[in-house]
Amino acid sequence: MAMRVLLLNLGAEALAAVNTALSAEGYELATENGLTVDQVLALSPEVLVTEAAPSDLSCCGLISQLKSRPDTRTLKIVMVVQGGPLERARALDLGSDDVISLPFDPAEFAARIRTQFRERQPEEDLKTMLKYAAQRENLADLAVETLSETVGSKRRFWLIPAIFVLSAAAVVATLFLAVSDRRSRKDTLQLRAEIARLNYGIGQQGELFRRADQMRSSLDAQARSDSAARESLKAKSDDLRKKMAVAPAGDADSLRTQLQDTQNRIKLLENEGKVAETIVHNYGPSVCLLHVVVEFLDKQSGKPIQIAVDSLGKPRVDEQGRVQLDVGGAGPHLQLDVFGTGFLVRRDGHIVTNHHVAEPWWNNAELKDLIDRGAAAYVLSYKAYFPGSSEGLSAKVDRISSDADVATLQLEVPAPPHATLLELDQRSTASVTGDPVVLIGYPTGIEGILARAGSDVAHKIADDTDNVTRIVSRLASQNLIRPTTTQGHIGDVLQDKIVYDAATTSGGSGGPLFNRSGKVIGVNFAILKDFGGSNLAVPVRYASDLLK
Numbered sequence: 001m002a003m004r005v006l007l008l009n010l011g012a013e014a015l016a017a018v019n020t021a022l023s024a025e026g027y028e029l030a031t032e033n034g035l036t037v038d039q040v041l042a043l044s045p046e047v048l049v050t051e052a053a054p055s056d057l058s059c060c061g062l063i064s065q066l067k068s069r070p071d072t073r074t075l076k077i078v079m080v081v082q083g084g085p086l087e088r089a090r091a092l093d094l095g096s097d098d099v100i101s102l103p104f105d106p107a108e109f110a111a112r113i114r115t116q117f118r119e120r121q122p123e124e125d126l127k128t129m130l131k132y133a134a135q136r137e138n139l140a141d142l143a144v145e146t147l148s149e150t151v152g153s154k155r156r157f158w159l160i161p162a163i164f165v166l167s168a169a170a171v172v173a174t175l176f177l178a179v180s181d182r183r184s185r186k187d188t189l190q191l192r193a194e195i196a197r198l199n200y201g202i203g204q205q206g207e208l209f210r211r212a213d214q215m216r217s218s219l220d221a222q223a224r225s226d227s228a229a230r231e232s233l234k235a236k237s238d239d240l241r242k243k244m245a246v247a248p249a250g251d252a253d254s255l256r257t258q259l260q261d262t263q264n265r266i267k268l269l270e271n272e273g274k275v276a277e278t279i280v281h282n283y284g285p286s287v288c289l290l291h292v293v294v295e296f297l298d299k300q301s302g303k304p305i306q307i308a309v310d311s312l313g314k315p316r317v318d319e320q321g322r323v324q325l326d327v328g329g330a331g332p333h334l335q336l337d338v339f340g341t342g343f344l345v346r347r348d349g350h351i352v353t354n355h356h357v358a359e360p361w362w363n364n365a366e367l368k369d370l371i372d373r374g375a376a377a378y379v380l381s382y383k384a385y386f387p388g389s390s391e392g393l394s395a396k397v398d399r400i401s402s403d404a405d406v407a408t409l410q411l412e413v414p415a416p417p418h419a420t421l422l423e424l425d426q427r428s429t430a431s432v433t434g435d436p437v438v439l440i441g442y443p444t445g446i447e448g449i450l451a452r453a454g455s456d457v458a459h460k461i462a463d464d465t466d467n468v469t470r471i472v473s474r475l476a477s478q479n480l481i482r483p484t485t486t487q488g489h490i491g492d493v494l495q496d497k498i499v500y501d502a503a504t505t506s507g508g509s510g511g512p513l514f515n516r517s518g519k520v521i522g523v524n525f526a527i528l529k530d531f532g533g534s535n536l537a538v539p540v541r542y543a544s545d546l547l548k
Helices: 010-021 037-043 058-067 083-096 104-133 160-166 172-176 184-197 204-246 249-286 365-372 445-453 455-462 468-477 542-548
Strands: 006-008 026-031 047-051 076-082 098-102 147-151 154-159 289-297 305-307 321-327 335-344 350-353 375-385 393-402 407-411 436-441 484-495 498-499 512-515 522-528 535-537
Touching: 006 010, 006 037, 010 076, 010 098, 010 104, 026 037, 026 305, 037 058, 047 058, 047 104, 058 076, 076 083, 076 104, 076 512, 083 098, 083 484, 083 498, 098 104, 104 204, 184 365, 249 289, 249 335, 249 484, 249 498, 249 512, 289 305, 289 350, 289 445, 289 468, 305 498, 321 535, 335 436, 350 542, 393 542, 407 542, 445 455, 445 468, 455 468, 484 542, 498 522
Parallel strands: 006 026, 006 047, 047 076, 076 098
Antiparallel strands: 147 154, 154 321, 289 335, 289 375, 305 321, 335 350, 350 407, 375 393, 393 407, 436 484, 436 512, 484 498, 498 535, 512 522, 522 535
C-alpha cells in the first residue's frame, strides 16, 4: 500500500514545489484546504505537509490538537514557511516534526519526507507493542515497577526480565535510560511497550546486532540524502547556465538571480563542510565515549541488589515471568551500562559532560520507582575512551552544577598526549541565531560504533560475549572508537539553553557544540523528539563556572 501524504493549506507556490518534489516518490498524495482535526483523521494520512506563518493561531491549534490526541501521535507534520532560521525555529516550537523554507530544493524536500517515514515506523512498532503488552495482563507496567516483600529476615525484590536485559545489554541501556532526553508520558508508555517485547524472548546479543544494522542503514541513507542534495544543486546550476545561454534578454536577469542563489547555496554547503572537517580533525581526538556502570544497593541492608539465580546459574522467574532480584545471594549484581559523551578541557584531565551522564538516575523517571521502593543507585565505575587510545581511562566525579545539566569528571590518569584541549567561548556574541554549528559525540553509544565498523567486524567483536565492558574494550583495542559529527544551525539562543538542529540521539549527551570559529559554545543535553529533531545545549558558561 502506498504511503499517504496529505497536503493541507498550501499556497500555490508551495503546492507546486511540493508536488514537483514528491511526484516520483510513489506516495498517495491528497490536497485539501481548511480541514478540521476530525476531517484530517478521516483521511488517515501518515505525513501531513502544511504551510502557515508560525503566528497563525489556527495553524498552531490544529497542530496542537493533532499532537495531543493518542490516536494521532505518530502522525508526522512537516511545515513549509516563508523565511529563515527564526521562522523555522518558531515553526518547530509549534510542534511540527520538521520545517523547510521556501524556496527549497526538490531532492532535499523528498529526503526530508523519507526521513519522516523512517522515524514514524519505530513509533508504529512501539504502538503495536504497547497494545500487545496490554493484552498480556499489563506486564508492560510492571517493567518499571518493583514489588518488595519480607521473606523471613531476607528482603527480596521483584522485577520482570526486562530489567535484567537492561542490566546486561549495552544497546538496551543506551536506548532506555534516556541519556539524551527527559521522557514525556508518551515516551514512558513506549518504553514499557518495548520492554514488554524484550520480555518475550528477544536475546540481548541478537538485539544488539539488529539495532546496529538499523543504525548502519540510517547512516547510509543520510549519506545518500546529503550527496543527493549537493548533486541536485550542481545539476540545477548547470541547467540554469544552459537556459541563460538561449534565454531572451527579458528572462536573463531572473535566471541570473536564480543561478547566483544556487551557487551561494553550493558555496555555503562547501564552506560549512570545510569548517566541520577542520573541527573534527583538530578536536575529534579530545571527545571521549563515557561508559558509566551503575549498581544498586538495598537501603535497608546496605547490600548490593542481585539477580536471583537457580542452581544452574540461570535467573529465577516467577509464574508471571518476572525476574527475581535478591540480596545476599549468589547471582550477579543488578547493573546498568550507560553511555554518554565528554570532552577534554584541561591538561590535568578535566572532562565536561552532563549531570545526567555523571549520575544517570538524576531526574530519571524510569529509575524513580526502583529507588523509591528501597534501592540506592551509585556509580561503580567511569571509563573514558578517547579516539586513538587502546584502552579506557578511569575517572571520577569532580563537580556537578546546581543550576544546569552539566558536570565535570576528573581523569585518574594523565590525559592522552594526542588530545587537544577544547576552548570554551562563553561570550554572548559567540552564539548567534542562524549561525552554523557542529556537534561531536557518540549517539547510540556502542551500537553506533558497531554500525560504522560493519557487520563482519561487529560479529567478530560481540559474537561470543554479552559483557558490555569487554565489547567496549575490544572496540578500543582495534581503534574503532571514534565520534560522529553532524552539522546544523542555531534556531534560537535563550538565557539557559541553545536550540539547534544538528542531529543526535541517546549517547550524544555531553557532546560539545562548536560555532564556526571552532570554539565550544554549548554542551548537548536534550533531544526535542516532538519538535522535528531539534536539540538543546546548555550554554558553556555553566561549565566554565564549574572549572573556576
